[in-house]
Amino acid sequence: MVEKGIETKHADADADVLIALTAIESSKTKPTVLLGEDTDLLVLLLHHADVTSNSLIFTSGNVSKVNTHIKIWDILKTKLLLGEELCTLLPLIHAISGCDTTSRMFGVSKAATLKKFGEHDFFKTQAQLLSNANTKDDIISAGENIISSLYNGAPYE
Template identity: 40%
Template sequence: MFDKWGRLREANKPQLADEIAAVVPKSALESFEEERTVTNVLDGSSLLQRIPGKKGDTFEDIASMYMKHVSKKILNLVVVFDGYKSGPTTKDMTHNRRSKGVFGPKVMFTSTMPLRSKKETYLSNSDNKQNFIDLLCETFKANGIDCVNASADADVMIAKKGIEHARETVTYVIGEDTDLLALLCHYAERGMNDLYFKSSKEDGKCWHINSVAVAVASCPCTLWM
């Protein structure tokens, strides 16, 4: 259950995704590339890893890079970030594992201040990460991009945002975490518009949640165990 450093062992999420893929029809893993209005709900935690941001760039410049990245690639966008203001969260072990136990010092910054370390080192400190997310949200909102910051782990909020928008229009939830796939299936509603869970990677899967939820519901509960 725990590794030699006392951290919870990482769940084998890809295996769960593979098990789900094995029981759903092939059509559930295909998106419909029609010209129609869609809403995109983006997992902010995966976005944070996307833009390199190098030492010497100002925080304002880095935030602008993120804004240009999402506005160029994705329209009708809602970005949902994890929050780091409420103390320990369910993702602390994941963050600890990702940083390999190395945490950068807390840095008080202004938007015009240059980054003086690697972005990964800076973001390994939860206070720094929250302050940077605050800056990103301000930048996104100033440019007409809807941005939401959860109080802690954002997975449930992302899933519920996806369902909320799917009641009105075709919706894509964009992220990499298998937890989101499971949550979207759990919260899926009959009669909602097409809802997809899509990887931001070029070769990633695109799940038609409406179909996946129906297929999974008819499977033995051992699929989730």
């Protein structure tokens, strides 16, 4: 491929971050479309994308038997709609509610997790603390508080 002038990149582990960051880098100089199947890619694009870039589109290109249309995400418009705060914490919300590398907790859906983020300041504050934690104890405390909140526990319970 290199001999044909096609740029290639190699990921040592999970390629999702490399794929998303490469698409974002491309969108800085030209409109870019990323074709992929993975929700993790969508989350990473929304988390890392710069809203001042050129058009950045994410699509699967596949039509299922259930959904008869192709899903097309305009990343920059979606990021503006969701807001910077949610997009910053989206990887945490996605991971804690189940993704490629973590199982969903019993009885906790993505929708419920997003709803909790939108409606409960304590959950949002703990998510921000977890994202910015500097010590092991801070990480454990914020993580415990988030999980307790997802199961409707009282703050600091």
